Amino acid sequence: MRRLLSRRYLVASALATAACAVVLLLVFASPWASKSPDSLEKVVRDKGLTSTESTAAPASDYKLPGVKNQATSTRLSALIGVAVTLLAAIGLGLLVTRLGRRRRGTGDPGPAAGRGIEGGPAGEA
């Protein structure tokens, strides 16, 4: 059981590390994204339509105001965006599950408990 648990833990850590590495790589690569318009922006440009840009957003078009270097500005805003997204999703998850548990009137961890790895990748015929 100990060995199973530790293998499970190792795999989970490896997955989480890989995910973080990929996300950081994407953040680092963000200044090299294609600058071409996307399909909708292209229609807007080609047909001479006008859209209004929001000026209220703090980091419009993924550029931090006050950072001169374009690449640094994009990378920093990408990093901030990733952090805010991570925290917002985790916060929402915590809030929603807490409310659900209060509604059910139980303090137990619910279906989270007792999930084993016995199933594994099922080798079906």
Place this chain on the structure above:
Amino acid sequence: MHIPDGLLDFKTWGTAYGLSAGATGYALYKVRNTLDEKKIPLLGITAAFIFAAQLLNFPVAAGVSGHFLGAMLACVLLGPWAGFLVMVVVLAIQCLIFADGGFAALGANIFNMALIAGPVCYFMFAATKSLLNKKLSERTSLLSSLAFFSWLSVVLASAACALELSISNIVKLSSGAIFGPIVGVNCVIGIGEAVITTIVVAVVLQARPDLVYAYKGDGLHKLPIGEEAV
């Protein structure tokens, strides 16, 4: 295909806000009772990955770019309604902090990229997967239906975007002039979507199949006695 402000008229963006708000309420209600607390870190990592991946526009055709969407990825890993909420979080942050997509158009963007590309495509995917599962292994039927429906999710989301523009009284263009370039380009972007989504899910399925909501396995998601899902 984040719609900026100024392209949709009030009836269009207002209706879209209503539908998206309804879907968000329903998703919160569903997730409240079904989300496993141990899945919360996965919720965060999936949202962060989708945000980061959406930053990287890749060239699609001459002078046009596109990026990953991720709605089907979120739904397959976390379930349709938790996946929908992840997309809502990503789209809201892109809109509010980075002005990516207009504020009035946020409802329409949620409708297209979170609801149509998420739960709507997920339920078609789930039906196809269980049909295929009669002949093929669950793994094969999951990954092959996922490849197709993640492609379709991008195409349908772009079609919904084109539909909103054409029913809006502001854009005076023929439907063909709107649908053609938008849906056409997204048929190509969908291929990238399918490749990325299928590879990521295949890797997670190999390492930790219990982290893939759509994969039922044999007793993989068995709940303790008395905790049967309702």
